[in-house]
Amino acid sequence: MRKAIFVKFIQVILAALILSSAIFYIAASSALLKNSRKDMTYTLRAIDSVLDYSGDIQGEVMMLEETVNDNSSRFTVIRKDGSVAADTGVVDTSSMDNHLDREEIKEALESGSGSSRRYSDTLKKNMLYVAYESDHSDYILRMAVPFTGFKEYLILLLPAVWLSFLVALIYSACSADSFAASITKPLKEISQEMLKVNGDYTELTFETYQYPEINIIAETTTEMSKNVKEYLNQIELERQIRQEFFSNASHELKTPITSVQGYAELLESGIIQDEEQKKDFIRRIKKEAVHMTSLINDILMISRLETKEAEMVCQDVRMSIVLDDVLESLKPLAAFHEVLVHADCKPLCIYANARQMTELLSNLLSNAIKYNKPGGEVWVTITEEDKEMIIRVRDNGMGIPKESLGRIFERFYRVDKGRSRKQGGTGLGLSIVKHIAGYYHGTITVQSELEAGTEFTVKIPI
Numbered sequence: 001m002r003k004a005i006f007v008k009f010i011q012v013i014l015a016a017l018i019l020s021s022a023i024f025y026i027a028a029s030s031a032l033l034k035n036s037r038k039d040m041t042y043t044l045r046a047i048d049s050v051l052d053y054s055g056d057i058q059g060e061v062m063m064l065e066e067t068v069n070d071n072s073s074r075f076t077v078i079r080k081d082g083s084v085a086a087d088t089g090v091v092d093t094s095s096m097d098n099h100l101d102r103e104e105i106k107e108a109l110e111s112g113s114g115s116s117r118r119y120s121d122t123l124k125k126n127m128l129y130v131a132y133e134s135d136h137s138d139y140i141l142r143m144a145v146p147f148t149g150f151k152e153y154l155i156l157l158l159p160a161v162w163l164s165f166l167v168a169l170i171y172s173a174c175s176a177d178s179f180a181a182s183i184t185k186p187l188k189e190i191s192q193e194m195l196k197v198n199g200d201y202t203e204l205t206f207e208t209y210q211y212p213e214i215n216i217i218a219e220t221t222t223e224m225s226k227n228v229k230e231y232l233n234q235i236e237l238e239r240q241i242r243q244e245f246f247s248n249a250s251h252e253l254k255t256p257i258t259s260v261q262g263y264a265e266l267l268e269s270g271i272i273q274d275e276e277q278k279k280d281f282i283r284r285i286k287k288e289a290v291h292m293t294s295l296i297n298d299i300l301m302i303s304r305l306e307t308k309e310a311e312m313v314c315q316d317v318r319m320s321i322v323l324d325d326v327l328e329s330l331k332p333l334a335a336f337h338e339v340l341v342h343a344d345c346k347p348l349c350i351y352a353n354a355r356q357m358t359e360l361l362s363n364l365l366s367n368a369i370k371y372n373k374p375g376g377e378v379w380v381t382i383t384e385e386d387k388e389m390i391i392r393v394r395d396n397g398m399g400i401p402k403e404s405l406g407r408i409f410e411r412f413y414r415v416d417k418g419r420s421r422k423q424g425g426t427g428l429g430l431s432i433v434k435h436i437a438g439y440y441h442g443t444i445t446v447q448s449e450l451e452a453g454t455e456f457t458v459k460i461p462i
């Protein structure tokens with residue numbers, strides 16, 4: 001890249017030097033031609049003022065021959081019909097061609113003065129012709145001088161031109177090398193810093209460089225490294241959660257399966273003869289089967305909510321009706337635990353799946369009832385604030401330890417494992433609540449103090 005920048009820079013400099021030289025040559029040639037015409041016109045005007053047109057014109061002109069011939073110039077007096085009246089280079093002017101078709105003569109007749117450049121067959125040189133219409137007679141004065149333009153000066157200036165080219169080229173080469181280094185060096189440092197990552201995505205540090213665009217590359221690289229590191233950490237966390245999930249799920253399923261297998265083997269062996277005991281075993285097998293079915297259904301629900309694959313039929317759901325149904329189903333549980341439930345639901349509708357809303361309220365309220373104390377109370381309120389449905393479920397039960405508040409939404413996490421298993425359930429209730437809230441782009445928060453109670457707040461956009 002450095003070589004490519006260097007070569008391109010030199011190419012641009014050479015092109016600029018050649019172009020500027022060409023422009024200078026054209027401009028200088030044009031200026032020289034303009035000044036020469038101006039000087040020759042002034043000379044013709046001066047000659048016009050001193051010539052005696054009433055006498056011998058040829059004699060008057062021959063007096064100028066010595067002065068004119070010093071620089072190979074030529075002076076001619078031409079009548080307006082194009083015939084030559086006098087010329088410094090020819091004594092017998094009658095043999096000379098008619099000059100009426102000459103460009104400078106045409107211009108002089110039209111505008112008072114004219115000029116042209118051409119090769120003279122007589123003098124065998126490139127000549128500049130300037131014609132001037134006399135102010136004192138009916139003649140046209142013409143002067144011709146050898147004119148090669150800027151070429152004759154170019155030969156004199158050539159050494160200086162080559163020297164300036166060489167100096168400019170050397171300076172440009174140094175500048176190009178410095179410029180290329182100022183670009184490639186930061187990029188090389190960035191690439192070397194990135195090579196240090198080597199899979200662990202440690203913090204990258206870059207200097208502040210000369211060009212903002214390169215600083216943007218460094219900042220973007222740093223940000224990308226942080227994002228990749230966070231992404232890998234998230235993947236690792238999800239891997240651990242998944243591994244723990246499978247371990248817990250296997251454990252949760254293994255216990256009822258073992259119980260079912262034990263009861264079935266006892267019944268199959270024929271050892272149990274008491275009919276009441278047989279019925280009791282069958283009831284326990286059925287209970288464990290129901291528990292496993294609930295556990296599998298909860299696992300499937302979480303999986304579908306996480307992958308957004310659940311095909312939910314949504315409609316306008318009146319939350320007061322859903323809450324009444326949930327409270328009616330939880331009356332036996334509340335009576336068993338001697339817990340009083342207070343409900344306050346404002347009249348509002350939300351576009352959602354009714355079964356999910358029922359599941360959300362049922363899990364929150366059943367936890368508030370089961371983990372309460374005898375004679376405890378539960379308060380549930382559903383309101384609308386800032387186009388959001390706010391569900392608050394508060395109890396005055398045992399509370400949750402601070403060290404467990406950050407983990408209660410994990411699958412199968414139990415604050416008090418012994419008591420939690422006695423209370424029943426699958427250990428997935430709060431995880432399901434969090435996933436349902438997330439499914440509707442909502443949030444769930446919890447506040448709790450030991451022996452003072454717990455409050456869950458769910459916010460879902462209406």
